[in-house]
Amino acid sequence: MDDEYALVDGNEAAARIAYALSEVVAIYPITPASPMGEFADAWSAAGRPNLWGSVPRVVEMQSEAGAAGALHGAVMSGSLGTSFTASQGLLLMLPNMFKIAGELSPAVLHVAARAVATHALSIFGDHSDVMAARATGWAMLCSGTVQEAHDFALVAHAATLRTRVPFVHFFDGFRTSHEIGRIDPLSRDDLRNLVREDDVLAHRRRRLSPDHPTLRGSAQNPDVFFQAREAANPYYEAVPTAVADVFDELASLTGRRYDLVEYAGAPDADRVVILMGSGVGAATETVEELNRIGERTGVVTLRLFRPFPAAQLVAALPSTVRRIAVLDRTKEPGSAGEPLYLDVLAALAEHGRTGIEVIGGRYGLASKEFTPPMVRGLFDELTQPLPRRHVTVGIVDDVTGTHIVPDQSFRVPTRATQAVFFGLGSDGTVGANKVGIKLIGRHTGQHVQGYFVYDSRKAGAVTVSHLRFGPDPIRSAYLVDTADFVACHQFSLLDRMKVLDVARPGATFLLNSPYPAEDTWRRLPPEVRRQIQEKGLDCHVVDAYRIAREVGLGGRINTVMQSCFFALARILPAEEVAPVLKAAVATEYAKRGEPIVERNQAAIDRALAELTPLCVPVEKEAEPGALPEPDLEPNFVRRVTRRLLAGEGDLLPVSALPVDGAFPSGTARYEKRALAQEIPIWDPSICIDCGKCAIVCPHAAIRVKVYDPSGLDGAPEGFPHKNFSGPELKGSLLTVQVAPDDCTGCGICVDVCPAISKSDSSHKSINLASALEHRDRERPAWEFFERIPEVDRAAVRSDTVKGSQLLQPLLEFSGACAGCGETPYLKLLTQLFGDRLIVANATGCSSIYGGNLPTTPWARDQAGRGPAWANSLFEDNAEFGLGLRLGYEQQVDEAHRLLAQLTPTVGADLVRAILDADQTTEAGLAAQRERVTQVRDRLAAREPGDDVQRLLELADALVRKTFWIVGGDGWAYDIGFGGLDHVLGSGRDVNLLVLDTEVYSNTGGQASKATPRGAAAKFASSGKATPKKDLGAIARAYGDVYVAQIALGANQMQTVRALREAEAWPGPSLVIAYSTCIAHGIDMATSMSHQKTAVASGYWPLYRYHPSPAEGARPFQLDAKRPTMPLVDFTRDEARFSMLERSDPDRADHLMRLAQADVDERWHYYEQLAAEERSLPTTGEP
């Protein structure tokens, strides 16, 4: 049976074909297309051949622009080329797409279509990216299911060779790219039959070769350019027929029939909806049900979007059609209508079909749900006497009134079993469901669908898995809203989410409960108890964490919960459940070794034995009253943020959202997730006031405050404190406090705490303890701690580790991973400069934990000041940050000019004081702020005039601001390097902070040019063969750039010093910060102390390059000692290195020898640099 079908997601379905039919594959990671590139890279590394028996060359480029360029060259060389992309990536390919099409070179781009960033970035699916590529001259083929993604991939590759017109094959990001389904895989014979050898040879013959030279890419003048552009017309005219031919041939081979335009529904339909992509499923289901109840409706599915098959579209419409709704999954503000709508109008007009009312609708932007009730609502709109010309589907537009009203009572019948699972990213729920749905497909022969929803957090992310399986093909490309089975894998989610809303009456409910079955009922939230009784749910509990722990699986409860699901869902005969699951586990974990298999198999037995029915009492639960709303929260938080946190974002109307994407900061504090099982508890008796615990905390969940003893007034009983030991602030008290509901329990603070009890070396000044036992005491302590006034910034020595940690962090409680190595640097920036900090943030992890809704960790101080943060794109961050700086500089100049002009009003002394102000210290900054207030006061007292208004608006610029351009290594070393280099060469006073995790962390650990030699990463799965780029060396080459390489875990003082020096340097500064990451495969609890090994082994040398104006100065300062251990002492603790050691020891050994040589050579070079005197001093003036 295995050979008859495959259980894959859309990305794999497409990638299998793309790989088999390509010779050169140019890749670059971007969500949600990255897995296609990952598959190609892994297959190539494993030596898998393409259709013709050779192994395709897979090359990762520095950006999608680079990938498109490489693809362009590859196809011009006469090879078969492909690439994969989405969203901004496709936009970066546009210039080359015009070229490739203009040259009639066969090529295929597989696009997991995704929203293009506008007012905000979104990783989710819509057609705004492919619609932006309409003008490029590429043919466009749209698939709407996993099977179609597989089939159309072949059609695209076959048709491009037949027609010479390059093809974009696109499908809906996430909805299709990440949906797991059952497909009938195409055979190699199918591929051979459709991809004609003559076409391949013809393509080869056109290659660029000195043996039969031609010139491509000429420059043309007004005399011929136009004619030459029209010369390609016949090729485009031939495309629809060619694609139709391939569709026909595919049908004869596989029995699966597609057409350029397909119609389904009543032959005498009066109303029709036209659309393409995954939404076709919901539309078709709706049409079938509506027709069943006596309506006359139909759906037109467009397969080929470009060249637009106008004649076929018109021909597909029944003659009875009077009303059409054309749905576009994109928005083109200001246009007469969205693209497909306009194309349909034009097609009807050109082909003389009159008497039809056409309306255009926008739907599904950024994966907004598209369901039968919505389609029903749309058909209802078409029955109105005067249907609105332009509508939106799936939202409430209370501003311009465009939305259609869905018919919420409308349901389409299904024979499929539907199941929903609530879990955490870290508990393995999604992985188990991926395996589970494939198992069901394999063992029952049923059709299956698996779709997985994640929230935007990296630590403690909530996942919801939606599974369907049944006898019919599953077309429902939307979330399960009526479940036969609901599982909650985390007891704590019962409080946070409306887990049982989705359960149908009589459904089965499986709960992972830490309490015994008999004790579980009373522990359930009242609303859950009520729903269980009201819906008559069949409830079962299992203590999955205990079982997982006892069989040696730590916190991975996936196997336990999966076993219970199989037992309860009656998917298999009871006696087959254990053997089938055990066999599956043996296959699944064979690559991980026998002990892992055995532990999981033991978990299956235990789970099946310990699964217990929950006794539901008969007396009814009272309706719970509404919870009181917290009244201290800002309006926006109450109105919007709280709804988002409650999972009700879909219900927010248009009017609730900012029109331009500007959001208030400091909202993460309203989200109390209480993730940690253990939290750090402070023992003041041995604390040495060092601040290390606070400086390393990734989530600002450990805070230190120094305060006057009077600050203790009203403290909760036993509130811990000690006498502060610093030379300044004598007589003050110090408290170290954990934020018990914001801590992720990563344990880094405990690992770095140097204060060890003299009587017990396992007891430190900070110790992890059970959160369950300590939260009740720590919550009031934290609330009190927050009310203690912040220290006077001017009174603290912020140039020390200890001093810096007394300052308020303005990056707090982010959704970054537990133990994240990036956030401590950013948090430190906010402590040092937060009230005058402007951050330009490249897309990546930092833009996600920094700016992904529902909340942001960037915060404000008591005065309302705090970091101003913005993300433009991935590729342009340095330029974007420079632009922000230039704008500011201009405003400062203007403020100075106005000051000079208004000197009589402001006063000469005050003007002079402002212009001459020393703003290098906190005291100086405070004094300048005070002067600016005086200026405002004096201006306000005057008659308002233009100049006065201008200066009032710009006066804030007179207080020095600091500009930090922040991003990861993917940005700095690869996609944004050109801009970064230019900004470094600009001489301007900007600071660039590279959070170097040495991989593309956010998209799943693909190699960048920062990836070290010998490390295995995605896109370098056989171990990276080339060394890491020395970015600092490139920056140093300019001579006037301050450059530092830092590692907070290795040397905190050097980090503080480097950030302050960079900020103070009046020209460009580059700080490269070693950022430990989950993609390194290390124990994150010890990640900071592990950085010491990185430095001690010479892997990460610490230095500061301070271009000094003093003649004879030595600008290059090495801040680390000569390596004291071999590199392997560092690498052996990291899975990214050791995995290669295990899978390919010879190559690992070879690469490690080279990597050691890299370290030795670099150290030798740096030592020489450190001795070098600068012969050409620079003033550092921009």
Added chain:
Amino acid sequence: MTDLTTMYLGLRLRTPLIASASPLTGRIDTLIELVEAGASAVVLPSLFEEEVEAEAWRLHHLLDTHTDSFAEASGFFPDFDFGDSGVHGHVKLLGAAKDAVHVPVIASVNGVTPGGWTRYAETLADAGADAIELNLYAVAADAHRSGVQVEEDYLKVIELVRSRVDVPLAVKLSPFFSATAHFARRAATAGADAVVLFNRFYQPDIDLSTREVRPKIELSQPAELRLPLRWLAIIRAQLPGVGLAATTGVHSGFDAAKAILAGADAVMMASVLLRHGPRYLARIESELEAWLIQQDFQTVGQARGSVSRPGTADPTAYERANYLRTLASYPRPTR
């Protein structure tokens, strides 16, 4: 020409000189060098049950923890096959060693659970090991368990493995038995064909700056040979049918000669080869041969055990009386 051949574990070896478990026997290139330099057999690095399992778990855990956690990343690492790590790594090494060298390859196992001992011993025997060495060592840290109980556990392991494995079986002992000779006899009765004296292991050290415990192991010194010498001699006399191998502190052909005189059938080395490289083994063999010639031994067999407890003029030299004398003759520290 002196005849250096010896019988150990039923295997006819060209010389008594065996490369014992060390990083050098864990790689095929150095393994070949060892054999080219004269190793008559090799013992592969010990398969530690807890290490195999902990390592498998660690890697699995690191790779698995963040899999399918985020929308943008299904995982953070390429999909690797670790089937070859852990026990499979040992099996693979064993297979490669068998292909690469033509001397007997002895596989070593250190288990934790009875199931682990037998499973891994069987796995390695099935994979073609010429003999299995059971590396019997665990710290008897439980204050409620007596030495007798500890010994009983070991004996059960030997019996269990013996019942499952057909190839010759050696047991490598620690020097910490109350009655080493008695235990050696019982080990033989339980099914051991040979006894290896003694294993060396990581011992705790304390880092004074961090006050943390750091396990450490140092290369052996020639002086450490004294301990196995004593027990070789004592056991040789009492258990003539049991194979004996010396390990720990053999750093030259002369050290090897001493072990043979005390009764060793085979002499194992690791530290000296790690210090001087695999090729050093050739020199050790020449030294041994030269000494045998100089002493006019035609075969190793003649020398074996000739200075064992009954063979020596002063049998008590291997016992406590000698302890006192040795101390008394220890040179005073110079000021």
